[in-house]
Amino acid sequence: MSRVTIPMLREKRERGEPIVMVTAYDYPGARVAEQAGVDMLLVGDSGAQVVLGHESTVTVTLDEMLVLAKAVRRGADSAFVVCDVPFGSTEVSDAQAVETAVRFAKEAGADAVKLEGGGRDRLDRIRAIVAAGVPVVGHVGLTPQTATALGGMRAQGRTVESAVRLVEEAVGVQDAGAFCVVVEAVPAEVTEVLRRVLQIPIIGIGAGPADGQVLVLHDLLGITEGRTAKFVKRYGELGEAMVAAIGAYAAEVRSGAFPGPEHRYTAAPEAVEAARAALG
Known part of the structure; x- marks a missing residue:
């Protein structure tokens, strides 16, 4: 199977063919996902919790994420590999953001990086990274890295103010140069509004029907301990x-x-x- 590319993802959206994305954090996980035929692999900062044992995604370091990303890239022959940039690795300046993105592309072989948020500073970072030649996936709605500022890990777009902000951020992310956007924990009706105004693929997670879907590997396999988010569906009970x-x-x-x-x-x-x- 040929390696998935950005034009191929765009074509899937145009044909109405759903894009399948799943997280991966190591070589075995990437190999299993490859054999299952997924389109995209996300080296999510959720690996901080499900693989490295951190209490939240905020404390994971850039070097830790690079180790995970390198392992996934070795196991991914055809899937498009997207890497989360960890909290603190892009916030200081555009130069810092570009340096971080280049490390993921050069050292880990990432096809793209993912940035959370759609505020003015985040849009500047997206523009700078894209200008440096690294593709970017945006992320709006519930953004775990800054969940405290959103009032906790709760759904977004449920009030007038939140819905308007969500639409503005999603459009901003697209205009800044992102080729794709993850929309997390958002009412399906609001996601449908986004689908009508955006020209880039929308990958949903707890956001109803979209151009594609993503779930955390350990959640869908039934390995995660404790309570999971409302949008999680377990497709196995491998933990047991x-x-x-x-x-x-x-x-x-x-x-x-x-x-x-x-x-x-x-x-x-x-x-x-x-x-x-x-x-x-």
């Missing part, structure tokens, strides 16, 4: 299966059932005697 498998292994080790004869190597008798002789 993993616990059961490791529990079975532990039981056999403790009982002496593992390793069995079929798991052992054999040696020539003279090699065994030589080993004994070496001990005197």
